[in-house]
Amino acid sequence: xxxxxxxxxxxxxKTQKECEINVRNRLIEIGITKSVRDNSIENYNFFIDLxxxxxxxxxxxxxxxxxxxxxxxxxxKGLALNxxxxxxxxxxxxxxxxxxxxGHTPEQLYNMALRQKISTQIxxxxxxxxxxxxxxxxCENSLxxxxxxxxxxxHFAKLVDDFTNLHNxxxxxxxxKIPITFERTFTTNDEWIGNLFYDYHLEHAKLRxxxxxxxxxxxxxxx
Numbered sequence: 001x002x003x004x005x006x007x008x009x010x011x012x013x014k015t016q017k018e019c020e021i022n023v024r025n026r027l028i029e030i031g032i033t034k035s036v037r038d039n040s041i042e043n044y045n046f047f048i049d050l051x052x053x054x055x056x057x058x059x060x061x062x063x064x065x066x067x068x069x070x071x072x073x074x075x076x077k078g079l080a081l082n083x084x085x086x087x088x089x090x091x092x093x094x095x096x097x098x099x100x101x102x103g104h105t106p107e108q109l110y111n112m113a114l115r116q117k118i119s120t121q122i123x124x125x126x127x128x129x130x131x132x133x134x135x136x137x138x139c140e141n142s143l144x145x146x147x148x149x150x151x152x153x154x155h156f157a158k159l160v161d162d163f164t165n166l167h168n169x170x171x172x173x174x175x176x177k178i179p180i181t182f183e184r185t186f187t188t189n190d191e192w193i194g195n196l197f198y199d200y201h202l203e204h205a206k207l208r209x210x211x212x213x214x215x216x217x218x219x220x221x222x223x
Contacts, residue, residue: 027079036067112184117194136211155221
């Protein structure tokens, strides 16, 4: 099956990867700014066309007058795009979702909420005195001046599957968003799932320090 080109305004991309690279480069070129429109009307129009690919574009763009570019709340090296509305408020929008035209699946949202729940455990592991952050646990190369990843020896996806099956949990449909970071978290009615997983993860997860390459090239979990 032949893939359709991605068309954004007058720009044509053969693949999602090509489009993603171009969008990221545009954001880097613009840099941190409170007004993309003042920076470049061409880029403003580009982002309008890009955001029209979002699954909820009508809701997201109904009051748009500009965009801002800011540091990612979780990935400080990344850049995020926010919509500026006509009343001065902002609306978050994932430019990566705009590229793919696909929103998060129920399973992805479930995993995001579970990861958010155990984020303090990951941070505690990073800060433990006996955690050696200098060497990758797989390739044993030095991590000096490199990005350090905290990885689950037992795949996180397997931990989630085992936990979900053990407690016969039906994945929720609705989630809350945390202000600023926009991380997904469980609603009040489903908070018990996150609390239960926190304890399960504390007991069963085994964490390790990896370099970026070893983490990203690790074989995926197969059910």
